[in-house]
Amino acid sequence: MTTPTWLAADWGTSNMRLWAMGACGAVLGERTSDKGMGDLNPNAFEGVLIDVAGDWLTSARTVVACGMVGSRQGWVEAPYQTAPCAVSPDTMVQAPTTHEDLIVHIIPGVRQTNPADVMRGEETQIAGFLAQNDGWDGVLCLPGTHTKWVHVSAGEIVSFRTFMTGEMFALLSGHSVLRHSIADCGWNEDTFLTALSDAMSKPEALAARLFSIRAGQLVAGTDTVTARAHLSGLLIGAELAAAKPYWLGQRVAIIGADAVCAPYVSGLTAQGVPAPRADATTMTLAGIKAAHALLKG
Amino acid sequence: MTTPTWLAADWGTSNMRLWAMGACGAVLGERTSDKGMGDLNPNAFEGVLIDVAGDWLTSARTVVACGMVGSRQGWVEAPYQTAPCAVSPDTMVQAPTTHEDLIVHIIPGVRQTNPADVMRGEETQIAGFLAQNDGWDGVLCLPGTHTKWVHVSAGEIVSFRTFMTGEMFALLSGHSVLRHSIADCGWNEDTFLTALSDAMSKPEALAARLFSIRAGQLVAGTDTVTARAHLSGLLIGAELAAAKPYWLGQRVAIIGADAVCAPYVSGLTAQGVPAPRADATTMTLAGIKAAHALLKG
Structure with a gap:
């Protein structure tokens, strides 16, 4: 197996999915855990990540994560960007770690002032969709527990409703x-x-x-x-x-x-x-x- | 205390209220129980009634009851009248009893075919309202877990919606x-x-x-x-x-x-x-x- 160079994490309320990523964006492995944000105190996230990642951490020390892990009750709050905003996040927030060479970047969610609305996790799916559909303009519907309708134009999240x-x-x-x-x-x-x-x-x-x-x-x-x-x-x-x-x-x-x-x-x-x-x-x-x-x- | 001549029962899903009634409609006493229809098998109702009524049964052997006690899962099913129908029930159903001199009449609910709808208990409140407001014509709103809007005219439940x-x-x-x-x-x-x-x-x-x-x-x-x-x-x-x-x-x-x-x-x-x-x-x-x-x- 090729050596992973970084890890991707989708860390939601009820579970976490971790991918080992190769140098050229190849997926080298995938692991899941039922240790979701909802069950964890802020200081418990690092241990869960280390447990799930295991040997992958030998070569991969950078993690990029999205989802509720960045909420106020998560590992560290990654403050919302305010729509209208670029689909690609301006800034990610680094989570505090005890292992200094482990660097965890968390993708911020998006909020809207009027009508008040929030998303956390969906913004990453939207960014992925745009990455695969360059220049796409229109509306994305993301059905789920809290279904989102999102107007995307010129690389921006223009408005959305949950x-x-x-x-x-x-x-x-x-x-x-x-x-x-x-x-x-x-x-x-x-x-x-x-x-x-x-x-x-x-x-x-x-x-x-x-x-x-x-x-x-x-x-x-x-x-x-x-x-x-x-x-x-x-x-x-x-x-x-x-x-x-x-x-x-x-x-x-x-x-x-x-x-x-x-x-x-x-x-x-x-x-x-x-x-x-x-x-x-x-x-x-x-x-x-x-x-x-x-x-x- | 004057001797009760009959008992009135409002027996719903989660509790039961029993009144001792005097000959001229006077309320002589009131007792409640948390033994609602939802917790009882059909053969358990009589025992609960006897426990709650206690000494009242010495003189009062007739009970008139409304509510979920008359549902399919209740003491005995008192089949729905179909709206439009008279506010006063045509027929009540007698519940089976082991004490033969205990006579329990159950007031039927009301159903509507199109749109499909049902009530059980509210029809008695409506009958009570009409008894106190003779000739009343209009709409009754009965807010609750399942709010009812009921069109009443000429002594009939014309239509309703829950x-x-x-x-x-x-x-x-x-x-x-x-x-x-x-x-x-x-x-x-x-x-x-x-x-x-x-x-x-x-x-x-x-x-x-x-x-x-x-x-x-x-x-x-x-x-x-x-x-x-x-x-x-x-x-x-x-x-x-x-x-x-x-x-x-x-x-x-x-x-x-x-x-x-x-x-x-x-x-x-x-x-x-x-x-x-x-x-x-x-x-x-x-x-x-x-x-x-x-x-x-």
């Missing part, structure tokens, strides 16, 4: 009166598209339509797989209604894992908006590589 | 990324009314505005009491936008406890709709008394 759609799906399907009505998996595309269309045309009725899912089971015996697609359609439909300025007449691309992106692709296609998909992990790594290239100046 | 607003407030403030941003109590009326107005004018932006509460704390240091009023305003504003056909130009009354009704009264007043309030427990008891009167023919 929707709690994924978290609401998890809360409603796992913890609300709907929890016995929603299957864990399975899909009904017709139901999804109908619910999406209903929600887009009358998005204010969300809280009533949510209860209708439960009532539909009691009154009409609706099955739980249909209910799952129904819930997803209602929530994503409300989101698409609100995010219309982001996608209507715009060039759109979606960054994320296939399962979480599929309903967005389907919903946007139904609005006549083609939305090619890029893989989130690939974009994250590309973004960290771009940040590492900046370091070398 | 909103999961209360449950969404509990999930978001207790279990989402907002949980550290929302105070347990406290209020800011200006923030509430502004958020309500924002949500009513653009209700589809709910999921984005929810995340803004968290971002507002990170970016602008918004305090948690303000955030609580903000969350309440967004959710109730979206509900009022969707429930507009129920309240616009209608005579409206609100049934519920003061704390849960106050934001609705305030929000409706801001729309120029006066909304007098009636107490939920008082209405429940009045509704059970009306059902008991029907029994006697």
